[in-house]
Amino acid sequence: MRVDKAPQRVSRGLRSWCLGLVSGVLLLLPSLGTGAEESVRVAPGVRFTFEPADAPFVDHVLGIVREASPHLRATLGLPAADTIHIHIAPTQEAFLTYTPGAIPDWGAGYAVPDRRLVVLRSPRITGTYDGSTELVVHELAHVMLHSALRGVDIPRWLDEGFAMHMAREWGFWDRASLVVAVVSGNLVSLGAIQGVNTFPEHRAQLAYQESALAVQYILRRYGEAGLHTLFDRLRLTGSIDQACFDAFGVSIVGFERDWLAYMERNYGWRMVLGESLTIVIAPLFGVLCLLAFLQIRRRRKATLRRWAREEVDDWHSDEDDWRRKNEEWIMSRERDD
Ligand SMILES: [Zn+2]
DSSP states (O other), rough: OOOOSSEEEEOOOOOOOOOOOOOOEEEEOOOOOSSSSEEEEETTTEEEEEOGGGHHHHHHHHHHHHHHHHHHHHHSSSSOOOOOOEEEESHHHHHHHSSTOOOOOOEEEEGGGTTTEEEEEEEHHHHHOOHHHHHHHHHHHHHHHHHHHHTOOOOOOHHHHHHHHHHHOHHHHHHHHHHHHHHHOOOOOGGGGEEEEEEEGHHHHHHHHHHHHHHHHHHHHHHHHHHHHHHHHHHOOHHHHHHHHHSSSSOHHHHHHHHHHHHHHHHHHHHHEEEHHHHHHHHHHHHHHHHHHHHHHHHHHHHHHHHHHHHHHHHHHHHHHHHHHHHHHHHHHHHHH
């Protein structure tokens, strides 16, 4: 499971931006500090800075940006027109020092929303493109959200929840840890998620999952239109409580109570019983298959043994038959003689 364990948000205050999607322009500029050549690729709405060796990775990331942007824009429901800057850091040191104070998501990338900046590690450091889609969409979601909301304070659960909801699918084991938290009454309250930076890792992971599910809950209960209204009212009023009331007709306290009820419905005892059946039945089925296989093999061996015995018996009976007939023939000859 991959969950961002730390904030990537450094500060806020954004203008809107738009991610147009046409082919880019490639320029070569001297890089600051390193003296190495730095390439710049500009596509509508996005600008990359990178070392030439990372050009294939830039193609890959641009493909992700192009694919994810329409869905992100549709879910945001707000216009955004600023160009986003994606920097590919060539070394781990360059990654950590490109924006002093920024804390990477998953150690692999971070966003600085007020600069409309996303910094990613070169696959020359990581050795893989694995996970880049999830990471790029996550960071892009942060920057686009802040850009669309024009720098207002976004509650942490909504900020991370939106990024996480947009970036990934949720698997069985994600749900399992939530079930434990719901059943044991250990959920982190949405308000407390604001302090996620100070949480131990397992608690931070839970907080991020809950955040994603709070956004999922909004989408399921109020639809995309509800989320659009929440964002729009938050942009205009700067208050999550007011925005929540305007969008859903409940205070943020009422919203959290409803969300908790949703969590209990979907991740409480009912879910435990449903999943337990799966957990119990799946291995049981495996054991039954194994027993059936062993039984079949045992029977087949028994049959083979029986056939072997019968063949031997048949051979003996043939021999006996032959001996008897032979004796009868000899006796008849003696008689005739
Ligand atoms: Zn994040």
